Amino acid sequence: MDSVQLKELLRKRNLKATHTRLSLLNKMHAYGSAMSHSVIQKQMQPIDRVTLYRTIESLHEKGIIHKAFQENNETFYAICGSSCNTQAHKHDHAHFKCLKCNTVSCQELDETLKISLPNYEINKVSIHIEGICDLCH
Amino acid sequence: MDSVQLKELLRKRNLKATHTRLSLLNKMHAYGSAMSHSVIQKQMQPIDRVTLYRTIESLHEKGIIHKAFQENNETFYAICGSSCNTQAHKHDHAHFKCLKCNTVSCQELDETLKISLPNYEINKVSIHIEGICDLCH
């Protein structure tokens, strides 16, 4: 996605196309897998920490990025697909963390998981998988 | 599980049966659902924060409790079943968070999820579900 398209996307979601947002989205696209907050911060420096938190929050809120993984106070973020928008995040994919290279990636699953909990209302299901990725195997 | 059994369990896992550990395990048993760190801390006071972190860590390490849920820097812990031990945590159940009462609970699923990622090695799968529980529905 080039700079023009990104600007369009941001404005469509009622966000100003600021340097910070464009820079972050470009880096996330280039990265290939989900980025941890600390990696984002390194790549974005010298940015103010607070501004970064607020930038991430705004993109998250508008369905442009999503939290892919969280462990040991490290949150990983990934770009959302076309199914997400300002109204809601709709992810039916899983998130995989490789224990060797520590990469976190989004994984489309062949079979969609059907969960039945009688008398429960299910709004969201997240699947976290840990193991060894194809490249490290 | 009474105090004598708990002491046995702790010693079987090479942990000393200290007041802190017994107290925490009793509270977790009594609580009925997964406890958040902050709730644990309130119920355990006046305990030193560091001691609490180390107590939780030791019980987690030995397969006596497990992390059931994590979000917004709030970790929820639950007692492990008989399938966990010093060697490994083996959970095939899911974790449910009710968005009304904020309760986190362990849920056995009828169908076991079959995940196939070619050329990946899968060590652990966690399923997080959010919605409204039976009591709040």
Add this chain to the structure above:
DNA sequence: AATCTAAACGCAACAATGTTGCATTATAAT
């Protein structure tokens, strides 16, 4: 192109969470 306004930014200050080192105390074996 200049003007204007709400959104975004940078900074300071704070709060919460988690970690490390070390002296003291408790557990449980001898």
Add this chain to the structure above:
DNA sequence: ATTATAATGCAACATTGTTGCGTTTAGATT
């Protein structure tokens, strides 16, 4: 009872996340 080791409490520190506020920027309007 004695003793070795594990656990505890405290201080100090590091990391992570939040709030308020004055300044700057995006982008709409004139």
